Amino acid sequence: MSVQQTSTGKFIDGEEVIAIELTNSKGTYVKIFNYGAIINKFIVQNAKGEMQDIVLGFDDFEQYLNPEYLKNYPYFGAIIGRYANRIKNGTFTIDGETYQLAQNNGADTLHGGIVGFDRKVWDIVEVDDEKSTVTLEYESEDGEENFPGNLVIDLTFELTDNDELILSYEAETDKATAINLTHHGYFNLAPGGGNVKNHQLQIFGSNYLEQDENYCVTGKLIPVTGTALDFTKLKEIGRDWDETEGYDQSFVLDKTYGDLTLASKTTEAESGLTLNVYTTEPVAHLYTAKYVDVKSGKGGKDYVGYDAFCIETQHHPNGINIPEFPTTVLKPEDLYTQTTIYKVSLTK
Numbered sequence: 028m029s030v031q032q033t034s035t036g037k038f039i040d041g042e043e044v045i046a047i048e049l050t051n052s053k054g055t056y057v058k059i060f061n062y063g064a065i066i067n068k069f070i071v072q073n074a075k076g077e078m079q080d081i082v083l084g085f086d087d088f089e090q091y092l093n094p095e096y097l098k099n100y101p102y103f104g105a106i107i108g109r110y111a112n113r114i115k116n117g118t119f120t121i122d123g124e125t126y127q128l129a130q131n132n133g134a135d136t137l138h139g140g141i142v143g144f145d146r147k148v149w150d151i152v153e154v155d156d157e158k159s160t161v162t163l164e165y166e167s168e169d170g171e172e173n174f175p176g177n178l179v180i181d182l183t184f185e186l187t188d189n190d191e192l193i194l195s196y197e198a199e200t201d202k203a204t205a206i207n208l209t210h211h212g213y214f215n216l217a218p219g220g221g222n223v224k225n226h227q228l229q230i231f232g233s234n235y236l237e238q239d240e241n242y243c244v245t246g247k248l249i250p251v252t253g254t255a256l257d258f259t260k261l262k263e264i265g266r267d268w269d270e271t272e273g274y275d276q277s278f279v280l281d282k283t284y285g286d287l288t289l290a291s292k293t294t295e296a297e298s299g300l301t302l303n304v305y306t307t308e309p310v311a312h313l314y315t316a317k318y319v320d321v322k323s324g325k326g327g328k329d330y331v332g333y334d335a336f337c338i339e340t341q342h343h344p345n346g347i348n349i350p351e352f353p354t355t356v357l358k359p360e361d362l363y364t365q366t367t368i369y370k371v372s373l374t375k
Contacts, residue, residue, distance in 0.1 A: 028052060028159040028188070032151070035060070035088045042148035044088060049159045049186040054078070055371070057186050060088060063105035063145040064163050064182055066212055071190060071371045073218060074299025081300070081371070083213035083335050086325050101319050102211040105145035106182060107138045109167060109174050110355070111209040112277070112312060112344030113243040119347040121175065121203050121356055128173050133241045138211075140172035144180070145211070152181070160185040169202065176202030178357075191370045198363035205347045206357045208365060213316060213335035214302060216295035222333045223315060224265025229292040230258035230311060232278035236343065242275055244345040246352070251278070261292065264315065264336065273315035273333055277344055284309055284353060287366055291338045294374050305368040306340035309353055313338060340367045 029050045037044040039062060046067070049057045056078075058068035069082045084103050085091060091103070117128040117136035128136040138145070149163035160183055167178040178200045185193040196208055215223055235256050237247040251257040255267035256276055268274060282288045290311040291304045304311070314337040321330040346352035357363045 028157060030154050030156050030159055030161055032154070037088060039148050044148060045151060046088070047151065047161045049161065049184060051159055051186050051188050051190070053188065053190065055186065055190050057184070057192055059161065059184055060091075061149045061151055061163055062088070062091070063147065064149055065091065065145075066104040066192075066210070069192065069212075069369070069371075071300065074373055075218070077218065079218055079298060079300070080325065081214055081216055081302070083215065083330055084325060085323075090323065096321060099318065099320055101213070101316070101321065102138060102145050103321075104212050105210075106208065107211050107339075108144035108180065108206070108208045109139050109172065109178065110136070110205050110207045110347070111138060111339065111341045112207070113137050113241070114205075115243050115345050115348055119205055121205065124175070126173055126175060135241055135243050143172065144208075149182070153183075158185060159187075174204055176200040176204035178204055178206065180208070189370065190372060191368050194367045196363065196365040198357065199359075200357050201359055203356055203358045205355055206363055207342045207344070207346065207355045209312070209339045209341040210367060211337060211339060212369070213319070213337055214293070215335045216293065216298050216300045216302060218298050220328065220334060222265075223336050224263065224268070224270075224333065225296070226264050226336065227261045227294045228258055228264050228313075228336070229261040230278050230313065231282075231289055231291065232280045232311065233259060234279045236277040236279065236310070238276070244277060244343060244349070246349040248279060261294070268315075273317045274313045275315070275317065277310050277312045279310055279343070280306075280308075282309070287368075290340060293336065293338075299374050301372050301374045303370045303372070304338045304340065305370065307364070307366045308340040308342060310341050310343050311338050312341060312344070340365075
């Protein structure tokens, strides 16, 4: 078990960008940047004995800052906040006060606004070599992206000898605020990458959330039974999809609120890898990367639509505007917590 820190030589707003490398006793390896808390590499051994990277990204940190990449920005591997997914019309009300956010996705706010947590340099506040953990911290000031309250977020990454990458979040605020954090990892379990339609996927959710024409959640739950969104049993991702749309959908997990449970299971035949995602969150959002169009990714490879899948664990999108959903308001007397685990294993 080890943790290694290396400077990228890059400074953003006077803050140094550091690469943090977590390694376990099996040689499984995760590389994280303190910029955006980006998971840049997640390298595991596949059934052929090869070391394989299962996340999309870049070989060089500078590429995450490339204007061409940011023009059609897919948030590769980053932490999303203050508020994941969409907020309808970019507005919400807390304690009688209404807040208007930047409308950066049509009329709605997406992934925290113009510059979210994904484009901030986080402080490295604790490192533990024996446990292979690193804790990053970011303080979002009152009024940042027009969200209320000074919000302090601590995010701990732990790589276990069981090939689990554990993300543990905590946050506190000095004023009631909206919060909904997630990780936007783009996964591909095939040794050569490419379209993920042949990956097998199971999602442990019997209902999905209705969305409007801009993919914003309306508040209505719909059973998956009899629809292309029925992943209650393991099936190929591409079996029932509209191949021109893929999936961009939130599933409500079948669970007791707050319990750490299995959200999804994904397998790929050639690599023999299985990725299980566990979470305390009530929702898993499936995105099959329709809008990805990225040049010169890892190894010079271009990434296109459907070259990855995302399982974004979170609270109900737009829940700040839907009282029937679990609250996404954090108050000064409360502590926000979330745990999400990415566990990789060989398919049995």
